[in-house]
Every structure is written in C-alpha cells, then in structure tokens.
Amino acid sequence: MNASTHTSVCDRCRTPLESGDLRCSICGQAAPADIQPAAETKITILRCQGCGAAITYDPDQQLPTCSFCKSTVAIETIVDPMEQTSGYLPFTVTPDQAGQALRRWLGTLGWFRPSDLRSSAQLQELRPLWWVAWVFDADCHISWTADSDAGAGRSSWAPHAGQTSVQFRNVLASASRGLSVDEAAVVSRGLDLSVVDDSPTGAQNATIERFDVPRSEARRQVKWSLTSMAERQVQNHECPGSQFRNVRVSVVVQGLKTRRLSLPAYVLAYRYKDSTHRVVICGQNTQHLVGSAPYSYAKMVLVVLAAIALAVAVLGVLAASG
C-alpha cells in the first residue's frame, strides 16, 4: 500500500488529501464523503454477519461490536500510518571520490590544524547512507508583526507589521535520526531533487534509514518547519532594520505538497592520533561536506604567547617614548 497516494485535493486550501484523511491537515475542512444520503426514513437493526445477533457500539472496543460473538464492525476513521519513503535520490559520488574529498578538505582547514593532519589522518569507515527527509512545496500568505531597530525612537525598538505572499519550493525538513540537524542542512544543499528513483541505486552496502514517525507527527514537523521558514523570511526580507525581537507570524498555507524522500550521503570516520572524527559528505556533490577536525594546541599556545610578547613589546615602546 502506498500511503502517499493523493486521492483528492482540499477545496479550501488546495492541499492534497491522502488516503485515510477524514479532514484536511492544514485548514481542518472535512474530506468529501462518497456516501449516498438516505432517500426516505428507514429503521435498521444491525446484525452480526457471523451469528445474526444485534450489534451495539462498545466503548471498550470503540467499535460496533456483536454482543454474543464479540466480532466488530469496521468504521472509517483517520488512519495514521508510519511514514514511508516514496523515492530514492541516486548516489552520483563514488566512495573513492568521497575519500578524496575528505583528504582535500583536511588540507584546506587552515594553519591552526596540525601540520600532518592530511597525511596522518586514517580513514576508518566510509559508509553510504540514505537518510530520510520531507521535501515540501507550499504557497504561504504570511501576516507578521515584529519589533526592530528601524525607526526606533527613545526605545531601541519600534513595532512593524505587514503581509507578504511567499512560494516555498523544495523545502527540505530532515526526519533523520542518524544525521544532526546541522549536518542535514549542509549535505542537503548539493542535491538534485528532480531525479528520483523507485529503488536505491548507486551505492553498495548502504545503510537505509526509515521514517520513524507517523503521518500526524510528520505533518506537525512540516508545519513547524514552515512557521520557522516564515519567521526567517520576515527577518531577512520583510521587516526593515537589522535587529529583531518578538517576530510573530500567522501563516495561511495553501497547496502544501509533501514528498518523503531518501537522500544520499556518505558518513566517514577518520582517526588522527587517538581521536576519531566524523565527516558527512553529500552523495551527489562533494563540495557539500560537514564534519569535525582536530586543532593543534601547540600552534594555538604559540600564537597566544606571540601575541602577549607583541603586546608587551608595544607597551614597552610606548612607555619608553612616553
């Protein structure tokens, strides 16, 4: 069963309704029912299909139940299935290219890193991972208010208000447990969302993550993600000023279409001396890479000492000239 089948569209907010939805998740409108109303008054006694006894609703089962054989009658209710991925983005970066990208990156980290970092770092693990995320499109009408420093009078804050319409396209919200929010944000940048396969391709022995939240929780997270996008939009593009507080948004969402995708990334672990560090590389573009690397404490101490020596020297010169 494909849980993402779009059966119809909400006629108030144009958000697709999915099979099992009785109400629109965005605006709360009831999904249309294909039940014929009674043409005339009629009285029915519901009888059990198995034993013929009368059926009554049972609060313990929360279903109509036969009073003798305890069999139940199914009722259409909101279903809340676990989220299922609907497609896989292929790996276009090979494991070798990922390993080379790590070496290259280790060489570009700057002077404060150990000099032998690039040569001494040992790759310990390189594992392809399909991590899961929601990718959504939505048209948002945002009403907002905020305090900013623009037009401030005696107080350092002045109130502002406005409305704007924004089309969000291909916004990605991570559902991954394996990647942190920051890691997911970096490695999602280099992805081509237009090519989606039905099955995982381009990597061997990959870890395939599954969604581990039900649909209702997914929608809550997507809505939360939309609200925080709207807040950022207001701060960065709508509200005048450079400092903000009390940014409040009311978002009327229209046509929210959500895709559930598995996205490629390499998770690498390398060892430098006794410490292990982790790096995540986008599976379609090695430019997008995030991870940790050791610092050279000896070099840092050296710099601090040099700075102190310089300061003392400058003070000495000033004192001598004064």
Added chain:
Amino acid sequence: MSTTSANKSQSSSDYVEIACQSCGATLLLQPHLVSTVCPYCASPSVIQRPPSKDLPRPTFVIGFAVDHERATALVKRWIGGRSMFARSDFKRAAPELTRGVYLPAYLYGAVSDSTFSAEIGENYTVTETYTTTDANGKTVVRTRTVTKTEWRTLRGNHQSYVMDVVVTASRGVSNAALEAIEPFDLRGPRRFSPSILAGWLAEEPSRTQDECFRLAHDETVAKVGGKLENFMPGDSHRNLRYQVQLSREVIDLVLFPVWSYAVRYDPDKPPVRILVNGQTGRVAGDTPISQWKIAAAVGVGLMLVLAFVLILALSQ
C-alpha cells in the same frame, strides 16, 4: 425492510411511531432521537431520515470511550470534590443516570481576515537623579534607573485559518454547558456511520443551522481577538481594535459522546444536571451552594475581625 410513516414535518411534540424490526412491537420515539432500543426485545434500532437543511447528515462521530461504570465513578468523585460551600445533601446525593447520548454539535471552520490597530508599548530605561535622606538624616542626591514606556501606533492585517470551533446544536444543552466539558479530541473522528449509534441514544439537531452558524461566527470573532492579543509585538499593548472578516466558512454536523447525570439532592428542588465528556471523562455541572454555609462562614469571619479589633483595643 419496513419503513415508518414518520416524517419530519410533524410538530416537535409529536412522538414518532415505529415498529421494532425484531419483535414487531410498536415503539414511540421522541422526534429528535435517531436511535432507540426496543424495551421488549432489547434490539437496537437506528433511524435514518432524509437529510434536510436543519437536519443534515452528521459528518463525523466521536465515539464513546468512557463506559457507564467509569462515568458514574467520575461523577461521584467530582461531587465529593466540590467546594466546602456546596450543600451537604448535594455532596451526599447519589447520581442517577439519565442517559449516554450522542449530542449534535456543529464543527465550524473559516479563513479570518482582520485589520487591527493598537498602541504598542516599547520599554526603555533612563537614569534619573533624585534627592533623599540617608540613615543619618542628611539630604543626599542619588541616581536610579527607571523603566519607561514609549507608545507607538501600529496598524496591520492578520490572516489565519480558524478551525475546531464547536457550537451545540441541541436545545437541551447550552453552549456554555458543552464548553464546560470540552475539549474533545478532534484528531481522531470517525466518519459517521449508522452502526456507531447502535444501542445508544443519539439526538438530532434541535437548533437551526442558521442559529448555530451565528453562534459559531461570534465565537470565532472572539477567538480571532485572542489570537490578535498574542500577535502584538512590543513589551505591552493597549487599545487593540480590530475588524474581522470571515470567509470560506464551513460547518459540519458532529455527534459528541456525552453522559448526562441527574442529581436530586432535595425533593423540593429540581435535580442538578451533570455532564461527562464520553471521550475524555471530564465532568462539569452546577454545584448548588448552601446559603447557610456561606452565612456561617461570613459570621465566623466577622467574629474573627471583631475579636482582633478587641484584642488590639485592649492591648493599647
């Protein structure tokens, strides 16, 4: 399939006569009920009538999750936990079950579009000097920081979805009485199907759709006002004025599960009605207050004050 001669043009005081499908007994059914149980053979019947404007087919049903015993236990506990001013005979009275009933109510939703204006208070601090006398009685000049508020006018628009506004469609239960046992969890409703009603009482709407629509509309305007209060920036605000336009309004008939109890604490007084939310078990009702207890409490309070004054007077 036998059908009754019932039709909804009958006046509301008329009972509808139906024949039990199981034993053939003639049952008299109150016209606003849509399900019954035959008193002779205990067969549960569900009556389906053609929908009309004021009697639409229900869209959703919230199923009973609290059964009879649990509801009774909750009511007993609720009565026991009433305030000390409740009448003692009320706290001793045993609740009598009237019925577990599916109550009709409308679920309303709309898009709200508001314009607002308000004065927004932005705080700032100033350092000011003041003169005071120190511990030695000398006059000294000191400084302190004082928070002041700058008021600025803000005008704007606000748009949002309003959903899950519930208004009663039953004349028997007022909106306030229904609100007292809300909220109902609207995340897991069932699509209406006659089989859910089997064996339970269910009312048809006794208020017109127009009346409920107006009620819901007014409740929504108040709800938007609350949203706007939270929408204002600044450290504080005052003189919030707004106009709300509601569009794309939809109402759906929903059946809510309610246990209704009657508590008769005094043969001369009408019984008190207590409602129990059949989904969550929340209990609400009016508590009869004992005038004697209040008078006694006031008396004791006065005597305490008097005693206190006397002690003060004597100690001087």
